Amino acid sequence: MNRLSLIFMNCAAVAMFTACSNNDLGDLPDLSTQKAQEYAEQFSKKYPDVSLNQNWDYSDKAANFSLSLPQFKAPVTRAGNGSMTKSEDWYEVDLNMNKWMQEQLKELENNKKCGNPFYLTVPSNHFSIIPVYMGRSGADYELHAVIGEDDYLVWKKHENIEFKDLKNTEWHSTIMRTKWSEEYYNNTTDYDNGTVTGIRAKSIEFNDFQTGMAMHFYLKITKPTSASGYHNAGAEQSSLNHMMIALKNVPRPSNISEEKQVILIGAEDSNLKNSDWDYNDIVFMIVGDPSTPPIKEIENDTIIEKVTVRYMVEDLGSIGDFDFNDIVVDVLDFKEKVAEYDANKAFSGWKETKHYQKAVLRHLGGKLPFTLTIGDTKLPEMGGPSTFKTSPNTEYDITGWDMNTNNIYIEVQGKDNAGVCKIKFPKAGEAPMIIATNTTQEWMKENVSVPVEWFYIPE
Numbered sequence: 001m002n003r004l005s006l007i008f009m010n011c012a013a014v015a016m017f018t019a020c021s022n023n024d025l026g027d028l029p030d031l032s033t034q035k036a037q038e039y040a041e042q043f044s045k046k047y048p049d050v051s052l053n054q055n056w057d058y059s060d061k062a063a064n065f066s067l068s069l070p071q072f073k074a075p076v077t078r079a080g081n082g083s084m085t086k087s088e089d090w091y092e093v094d095l096n097m098n099k100w101m102q103e104q105l106k107e108l109e110n111n112k113k114c115g116n117p118f119y120l121t122v123p124s125n126h127f128s129i130i131p132v133y134m135g136r137s138g139a140d141y142e143l144h145a146v147i148g149e150d151d152y153l154v155w156k157k158h159e160n161i162e163f164k165d166l167k168n169t170e171w172h173s174t175i176m177r178t179k180w181s182e183e184y185y186n187n188t189t190d191y192d193n194g195t196v197t198g199i200r201a202k203s204i205e206f207n208d209f210q211t212g213m214a215m216h217f218y219l220k221i222t223k224p225t226s227a228s229g230y231h232n233a234g235a236e237q238s239s240l241n242h243m244m245i246a247l248k249n250v251p252r253p254s255n256i257s258e259e260k261q262v263i264l265i266g267a268e269d270s271n272l273k274n275s276d277w278d279y280n281d282i283v284f285m286i287v288g289d290p291s292t293p294p295i296k297e298i299e300n301d302t303i304i305e306k307v308t309v310r311y312m313v314e315d316l317g318s319i320g321d322f323d324f325n326d327i328v329v330d331v332l333d334f335k336e337k338v339a340e341y342d343a344n345k346a347f348s349g350w351k352e353t354k355h356y357q358k359a360v361l362r363h364l365g366g367k368l369p370f371t372l373t374i375g376d377t378k379l380p381e382m383g384g385p386s387t388f389k390t391s392p393n394t395e396y397d398i399t400g401w402d403m404n405t406n407n408i409y410i411e412v413q414g415k416d417n418a419g420v421c422k423i424k425f426p427k428a429g430e431a432p433m434i435i436a437t438n439t440t441q442e443w444m445k446e447n448v449s450v451p452v453e454w455f456y457i458p459e
Contacts, residue, residue, distance in 0.1 A: 031419035035316045040431040042320045047452055053428050054456040057436040059309045060234030061403055065241045066146075067119060067214060068302045068336070082122075082209030084145075084152050086160070086202060093132045093199040094253035097264075098283075104247055105266045105280040107135060112277050115245030116347040117303070117339055119216040120293035122147065127288045128203040129154060131161050135280035137269050138225030141237075143282065145206075147215040154217075157282070160202035165195050203287075215293060216240050219267050219282065229274035234438065240303055242347055243268050245279045246295045253285075261288040263295070298339050302353065305335045309403055312443060314433045315366040315383075315412045316421050324435060324450050325443040326366030327383075327410065331374055331401055332358045357401050361394045363443050366412075373409040375400030383412075389446060406436055 044052075105111050129145075134157070143155040162171040218238035221231050237243035247264040256262055263286050266279040286292050308330055315326035336354035341347055359374050361382075369384045377398035401407065406425035413420060426432040435454070444450055 030422065031414050032422045035319070035414075035421045036431075036433075039314070039316060039319050039433065043322070043431040046320070046322055046449065047455060049457050050452060050455040051458050052431060055428060056426050056432040056434070057309075057406060058441075058454070059403075059436045059438050060232060061307050061309065062232065062234035062236055062438075063241075064236055064306045064308075065216075065218070065238040066304045066306070067216070067240060067298075068304055081150065082147065083207050084154070085205045085207070087128075087205055089202065090162075090200045091130050091203055092255065093130075093201065093285075094255060095196070095199065097251050097253050097285075098133055098199070100251050101133065101247065101264055101266070101280070101283055105245070105278055105283070107280065108276050108278055110277040111245065111266075111279045112242070113346050114279065115247070116341070116345075117242040117298040118239055118244075118246050118295050119214050119298065120295055122209045122211055122213040122215055123288060123291040123293050124211045125289050125291055126205065126207050127286055127292060128205050130203045130285045130287065131155055131159075131201045131282060132199065132264070132285045133280065133283035134158075134161070135278065135282070136276075137281040138227070139221050139231060139269050139281075140223035141219045141221050141269055141282070143267075143284065144218050144220055144236075145215060146218070147209055148213045154204050155284075156222075162200050163196060164198035166197065169197070171198070171200065214296075217244060217265065217267070219243070219269055221269060225270075227274070229272050230270040231272055231275075235271065237267060237269055237271060239265070240298065241305075243271060248295070250285075256287060259290045261290060261292040262286070263292050299341075300338070303337045303339070303350070305337060307333045307403060308439050309406075310362070310437045310439045310441060311406075311408055311425075312435050312437060312441075313410060313423065315368050315370060315410070316414075316423070316433065321447045322449040323365060323444040323447055325363055325446065326368075327370065327372065328361075328363035328365070328443045329372065329374075329408075330360045330362055330439055331398070331403075331408070332360070333401065333403060334358070357398045359396045359398050359401075361392050361396070363391045365389060365443070365446055368412050368415070370410055370412040373411075374398050375402065375407055406434075408434065410434070 104114060140157050142153055145152045145154050158173065162173050164171060216239045218236045221233060221235040224231050224233050244265055244267045247266065250262050250264050252262060264283055266283045267281055268275065268277055268279045269281040310330050312324035313327035314322065314324055334356050335352055337350040337352050339347060340349050340351050364383060364387045366383060367385045367388045369381055371381050372379045375398055377400065379396055408425055410423040411420055423433045425434050
């Protein structure tokens with residue numbers, strides 16, 4: 001299909017979607033077809049290499065998990081908020097402890113019954129985290145700790161962990177092995193045949209955090225495995241959502257003094273249909289000085305699952321700038337859930353108790369009045385010259401938003417009350433007037449076009 005055909009297809013689609021006005025912005029003529037044609041022509045000139053046949057939704061829709069507990073709130077002052085530092089000293093892992101761990105979290109076996117969803121609370125003393133084992137995983141990920149409302153990047157896969165084996169008796173990095181293979185797995189996980197002769201890692205130290213503050217961990221998938229059915233990019237595999245298991249009664253490592261408590265936490269990086277659920281993709285040790293953070297299994301607590309999508313809109317007020325900041329709105333979907341357990345007190349699943357949605361207007365970079373409809377909810381008319389270049393952060397309750405269909409709709413009053421333009425989320429083949437992103441994507445400055453790298457360019 002040539003580009004001219006795509007342009008006219010885009011115009012026809014907009015006209016079809018917006019046949020008549022509901023007159024909320026006055027009894028004005030519908031300029032949608034005319035403006036869409038002008039916009040599509042300008043977009044193709046600005047981004048000649050960008051394929052219009054793409055999905056304009058770039059959000060990963062990764063769920064974030066939290067607990068509705070007072071301990072999760074930040075302290076009134078920053079005093080006592082604590083610090084995280086990375087040690088320069090190597091700790092050599094006790095392989096006997098790892099052998100015990102492998103008996104609990106057997107490779108390629110479903111180990112869900114070995115533990116329940118949990119969080120922890122901050123002890124009154126210093127504690128440290130040390131990665132001690134990496135199992136079979138083709139993904140790249142980060143380990144995060146959430147303490148109160150603060151998120152700490154603790155460790156990245158392969159960071160400051162080395163091993164020795166029969167083929168190489170010098171310390172060397174796991175990242176040196178670029179191919180995932182049985183040889184790699186044997187060299188990192190099979191202690192019985194003596195292949196691995198040593199593992200060492202650098203610790204991450206936690207000091208002076210507020211005692212009793214709730215904390216939890218999650219793995220963030222930064223690069224998913226090439227095979228499908230394991231996880232999505234951006235997924236957060238949280239201890240709150242039963243993606244980690246805490247092992248207690250750990251055999252004391254020979255190089256940890258008697259007065260210091262030790263626990264192990266195993267994490268599963270895959271939550272989709274092909275997951276093996278062995279919970280040993282990364283195992284880290286927490287060492288208390290003297291006490292480790294107490295483990296609190298989630299029983300009567302409410303888990304909040306949140307998904308957020310950011311929409312960036314061109315309001316057609318100045319065709320050709322493509323800054324996509326005329327309207328920036330975050331839409332949030334919340335599900336509150338409680339854990340359910342079987343007769344043996346093993347976690348069996350979640351029961352949803354509440355579902356609600358919100359929208360937060362983040363930025364107004366346009367000068368034209370508009371109405372915004374998200375799902376079933378039409379928000380009050382807003383915008384205009386008085387709100388130009390403002391970031392109101394106004395929150396609205398909404399209903400009926402479908403994150404998969406992006407049912408968001410904007411009516412924009414044209415310049416000098418010339419008419420009304422109506423904008424829906426674009427389909428493949430249409431030039432985008434709205435795009436969806438993660439909230440980590442910042443909006444552009446005024447009249448600064450988004451870079452071409454935001455869009456898909458065919459090879």
